[in-house]
């Protein structure tokens with residue numbers, strides 16, 4: 001079966017991840033590891049589809065987490081290196097953090113002092129997140145270097161006298177960016193913290209590297225990694241989320257109704273607010289297979305969700321043929337920041353989750369029901 005035929009057979013709404021596309025991304029990431037000796041971790045925040053962790057674990061060095069639950073998922077389902085960074089750890093969770101994670105990164109020297117004995121006694125490698133105060137993008141919501149940011153220690157707050165048992169530094173400042181942004185960020189990191197890098201065993205470049213995007217400058221990334229590793233005699237980690245599953249997933253939905261009010265509103269059985277919240281939060285316009293910009297093709301519609309939120313609108317799209325009730329629309333690039341962010345607002349069910357396997361079969365790995373909605377309420 002071809003993927004386009006699979007789109008017609010799935011229940012709707014449904015996320016489907018194409019294993020072949022995922023393997024292509026993993027091969028690109030693995031090439032970076034092979035060319036540099038660096039280690040690449042899956043940032044589960046973007047993509048926690050654990051049915052695919054055994055496959056991802058064949059290529060990547062492990063997982064990284066934003067807190068206890070992701071850390072536990074990586075520990076249970078990938079079973080390789082397991083890192084964690086949290087803006088602050090909870091006292092009632094730190095025992096388990098130490099149990100599940102081999103690398104623990106702290107957001108402040110306060111936190112380091114608070115948890116250091118416990119982490120070191122268990123033999124964990126600890127790091128500090130630094131803030132190079134060097135912004136390379138305009139999305140304030142995704143800029144940990146914005147003035148007043150709570151993410152990472154600035155040079156002014158840095159306490160070199162507390163570094164003795166710290167093995168690594170970590171920065172995460174990029175979002176969907178190319179290697180030139182990494183290169184200039186590294187210059188800022190070296191300028192401010194280069195002196196301390198000499199005593200470190202590793203430096204984590206964070207995520208936000210759009211490595212698997214077609215026009216990404218992989219050679220520049222490789223030279224950034226190699227140069228840093230040689231100059232400071234340390235190991236580089238990368239922890240991309242997006243780049244692991246970029247362009248590997250689709251969300252298949254169906255037209256429930258079409259209502260006119262000066263424009264033609266298509267009501268889908270999927271919702272921006274529930275199933276693709278970044279469309280409203282980032283915001284951005286997701287691509288739909290076979291569609292164009294408004295008026296670019298003869299039939300233009302406004303696509304919205306079935307919730308009662310007036311702003312649950314995905315965008316305006318043009319098609320070559322009129323849309324009819326029951327037609328399917330397929331959104332591209334829906335593996336990342338989708339399943340991990342979706343919700344059951346309005347009592348919307350969650351989309352099913354499927355894999356299009358490399359031998360071209362549909363494997364439905366999860367379906368949701370009323371119980372999933374009810375179980376997170378009381």
Ligand SMILES: *Cc1c(COP(=O)(O)O)cnc(C)c1O
Pocket residue numbers: 043045046085172174175176206207208209239240241242243
């Ligand atoms: C979000 C995040 C990542 C992954 O970012 P992507 O943009 O998905 O590559 C990695 N590390 C940290 C600390 C993050 O907060």
